[in-house]
Amino acid sequence: MTRTTTSPLPLDTITAPTLESDVQRVVRDALATRTPIYPLGGQTSLDFGLPAKHRGIGLDLTGMSKVIDYPARDMTITVEAGLRWQTLVTTLAQENQRLPVDVPSAAEATVGGVLATNFNGPRRLGCGLLRDHVIGIAAVDGHGKLFHGGGRVVKNVAGYDFCKLLTGSLGTLAVITSATFKLQPIPECSKWVVCSPKTLEVADDLLAKMVHSKSRPLAVELLRGPAWAQDPALAPLAKSRGCETALAALLEGTNREVEWMTTQLQSEWRSAGIGDSIVIDDTAALVSRMVEFPAATSSPLVLKASLRPSVVTAIIASAEQVDPQVSVVSHAQSGILVLRFSEFPSSGISRAVVGRLQAEVAASVGSLVVLSNPSQSEMTQRSVFAIPQPVLAISTAIKREFDPGDLLNRGRFIFRSES
Numbered sequence: 199m200t201r202t203t204t205s206p207l208p209l210d211t212i213t214a215p216t217l218e219s220d221v222q223r224v225v226r227d228a229l230a231t232r233t234p235i236y237p238l239g240g241q242t243s244l245d246f247g248l249p250a251k252h253r254g255i256g257l258d259l260t261g262m263s264k265v266i267d268y269p270a271r272d273m274t275i276t277v278e279a280g281l282r283w284q285t286l287v288t289t290l291a292q293e294n295q296r297l298p299v300d301v302p303s304a305a306e307a308t309v310g311g312v313l314a315t316n317f318n319g320p321r322r323l324g325c326g327l328l329r330d331h332v333i334g335i336a337a338v339d340g341h342g343k344l345f346h347g348g349g350r351v352v353k354n355v356a357g358y359d360f361c362k363l364l365t366g367s368l369g370t371l372a373v374i375t376s377a378t379f380k381l382q383p384i385p386e387c388s389k390w391v392v393c394s395p396k397t398l399e400v401a402d403d404l405l406a407k408m409v410h411s412k413s414r415p416l417a418v419e420l421l422r423g424p425a426w427a428q429d430p431a432l433a434p435l436a437k438s439r440g441c442e443t444a445l446a447a448l449l450e451g452t453n454r455e456v457e458w459m460t461t462q463l464q465s466e467w468r469s470a471g472i473g474d475s476i477v478i479d480d481t482a483a484l485v486s487r488m489v490e491f492p493a494a495t496s497s498p499l500v501l502k503a504s505l506r507p508s509v510v511t512a513i514i515a516s517a518e519q520v521d522p523q524v525s526v527v528s529h530a531q532s533g534i535l536v537l538r539f540s541e542f543p544s545s546g547i548s549r550a551v552v553g554r555l556q557a558e559v560a561a562s563v564g565s566l567v568v569l570s571n572p573s574q575s576e577m578t579q580r581s582v583f584a585i586p587q588p589v590l591a592i593s594t595a596i597k598r599e600f601d602p603g604d605l606l607n608r609g610r611f612i613f614r615s616e617s
Contacts, residue, residue, distance in 0.1 A: 206244055207236050212256035218336070218344055218375045224257060225373065225605065226342035234608040237369040239280065239311030242303040242493075245570050246315070247368065247610040248582055254608070257373060259310050265289060266376060276334065276378040279310025295381045298325035298416075300489045310374040316366030319489050320448060323532050324416030325382070329365035334378030337364055339371065340601025348378065363596075368611045371600040385450040390478035391463050392446040394435045398422075400471075401443055402511040405530050407470050408447070413459035417448035419488060422514060423525030425495075425538065431484045434476045445530075448481060491527045491536060492569055498542040499571055501551065503535040505564025510535055516558055520550045533564070547576040556584045583611075 215221045228235050234254030262280040270293040277286060284304040290296050300319030301307050313335075318327050334348035337360070347360025364374055395401035401420060408418060421444040426432060432444050449459045464475050478484060492500050503513055510530050514537075517524050523540035543550035551566070559566040568582045579585075585593070597604070 207250050207256065208253045209236065209256040210253055212238070212258050214258040214261045216261045218262075218338065221257065221259075221338045221373055221375060222342045222344055224255065225338055225340065228255060228605050229340065229342060229603045232603055233605070235373075235605045236607060237310070237314070237373050239308030239314075240282065240303065240306035241311075242307050243311065243315050245572065246568075247607070248579060249574055249577055250608070250610055252608045254605075259373070259375070260308060262375060263308075267378075268293075270295065273381040273383075274333065274378055275381060276376060277309055278376050279308060279313075279374045281309045283307045283309060283312055290381060291384065294384050296384050297331055297379055298382055299328050299331065300485050302489050302493060309377060313365050313374055313377060314367060314369045318529075318534075320417035320419055320485060320529055322529060322534075323418060324414065324448075324450075329362045331379050331381075332361040332365055332377055333380050335361045335364055335374060336376045337372035337374045340603055340605050344375070345372075369607045370597060370611050371606065373606070385452075387453045387456040388448070388450045388481040389456055389460060390431070390446050390448055390481050390484055391460055391475060392432065392435065392444055392478060393467055393472045393475040394432075395443050395445055395472065398443065398511040398515055401445055404445060404467070404470055404472065405507070405510070407466070408531070411463060411466055413447070413449060413463040413466070415447040415459075415463075416450050417446075417529065418531040419446045419448075420444075420510065420514075420528040420530040421446065421488075421526065422528075423538075424523055424540070425491065425525035429484075429487065431478050431480070431487075432476075435474065446478075446484070448485075488527050491525075492538065495538070496572065497538045497540070497570065498573065499539040499547075500569040501537045501539075501555070501566055502569050503537070503555075503559050503564055503566045505533050505535065505559050505562045507531050507533040509558075509562040509564075513555070513558060513562075516555060520554065536569070542573060542575070547571070547581045552581050552584065560584070 213224055215224060234252045236254055236256050238256050238258045259280040262278040264278045266276040266278060268275045282305060283301045286309060298321045300321060301312050301317055316328055336346045338344050364372060395404055426444060447463060449456050460477060467475055507530060510528050513535055514526055517537050520543055521539045521541060525538045528535045556566045566584060571577060
């Protein structure tokens with residue numbers, strides 16, 4: 199099916215395949231005319247990446263939304279790429295199972311889109327990355343060829359690791375058509391334990407001590423800024439001593455395990471000089487606000503840093519010099535930091551981001567990307583991605599193998615486009 203579109207992408211038409219063979223045909227036809235293709239799912243991340251400059255075809259995968267195979271006793275599931283993430287969550291919950299990956303806009307986001315963008319929520323620390331749960335994948339490359347990686351059974355996974363290669367490839371190497379995941383049982387009990395360090399220095403010291411904790415948090419989150427000052431879950435901390443900074447640890451397991459870990463962690467915090475802490479039983483609500491944080495308001499600029507955990511608080515301090523009202527969510531022990539600015543930097547992205555923050559992040563062998571910039575001001579490859587030249591060369595070489603015609607998301611992401 200083909201239809202016209204009002205998408206922010208420069209699309210002439212949108213075609214909505216229902217079969218893998220339909221996807222192959224669209225790609226082959228586009229290759230013959232060198233027409234760009236923009237794969238579409240829930241369209242929840244279209245503001246990520248460089249602005250698209252080449253008119254092309256939208257490839258809407260939401261018509262491919264079947265559960266292909268769900269042998270619950272084997273704790274695996276195979277689904278088509280257009281399945282909404284929330285539908286996947288609901289399906290698994292009926293068997294008391296889950297994929298421990300918390301996704302923003304889950305009702306709209308699709309499995310293929312989540313894989314392409316490689317979104318990993320707070321539980322990445324204890325449960326692993328999204329790609330760790332993918333054991334099989336099918337996709338159509340830029341030649342129009344359907345290929346598979348992995349399999350439907352954990353013990354049978356072998357061969358080239360296309361699962362990890364395509365996870366996070368941003369729709370630039372191939373169009374993902376289906377995926378197989380390994381699953382986990384939903385834990386019996388889940389709690390947040392939260393404290394409010396007085397300063398970033400105290401938070402940094404506490405994070406270092408938590409590496410040796412006898413408890414085993416699945417997530418350790420550092421929250422800071424105006425976005426969290428009035429958060430309802432953190433209100434008891436704000437009432438007792440103010441809450442400019444919150445450090446939250448997610449504990450999951452059996453009732454007895456979580457009870458022991460809660461007592462243990464609070465005892466360790468008291469030994470570190472942290473007096474007050476709270477326990478939150480409704481973990482889902484706070485997780486949701488963390489996950490939806492990047493797009494929760496119309497921020498003029500949202501950045502994401504991946505860096506050594508030991509420098510998280512230093513980068514937060516630098517960001518606060520650029521914007522004292524910046525709000526922060528950090529998967530602190532995983533070295534992931536999301537910065538939501540209250541205003542566009544007066545000195546512009548080139549100076550505030552490229553000249554300052556990117557340089558500091560790069561010094562820690564990290565990377566800084568622009569998640570959202572509604573103004574589209576100063577959106578260059580260097581400001582949006584700042585990928586080192588050796589990495590850019592490798593990604594470009596891989597791109598040429600999978601998509602020699604440069605059809606898929608042409609010019610939007612981290613490779614040199616020759617078009």
